[in-house]
């Protein structure tokens with residue numbers, strides 16, 4: 276009896292270890308997929324929306340993105356309203372920084388490409404610019420600023 280319960284214990288410990296290993300692996304896989312492909316590989320830590328940062332993002336958006344995007348309706352590309360609610364911040368930044376490879380490899384961007392039939396092009400933005408653009412989209416989605424359209 277004693278031997279049996281000891282055996283049971285070690286079996287349940289191995290099952291536990293195995294389950295943990297599998298969930299860590301799958302979680303990692305999901306995380307990477309949700310990040311998309313590109314230079315942003317670490318989690319972006321979000322603080323409350325920063326007015327300086329989103330004002331910078333608003334200027335970059337007006338110069339480099341309005342030719343193809345509006346917020347409330349489709350233009351050349353998809354409407355960007357609520358994009359920060361449907362995608363991860365890291366994914367959004369990779370989409371901005373690495374749109375061509377995203378259209379080839381990322382599941383979501385591939386679907387958008389198939390739908391819009393135009394590939395988003397890289398707009399010569401830095402990682403800091405992409406972060407500011409993300410802040411601008413967050414500010415819009417939280418109602419802190421209205422899109423100019």
Ligand code: HEC
Nearest residue numbers: 339340343351352353378387388391393394395396398408
């Ligand atoms: C030449 C037109 C074009 C320009 C310029 C452009 N985009 Fe795009 N964008 C697209 C298209 C088209 C897609 C859909 C994916 C694809 O087909 O490559 C897209 C997708 C996106 C998405 C994902 C939308 C979603 O619903 O998930 C984001 C975010 C985005 N663009 C942001 C930007 C930002 C920010 C800029 C400016 C730096 C920009 N885009 C410039 C055409 C453009």
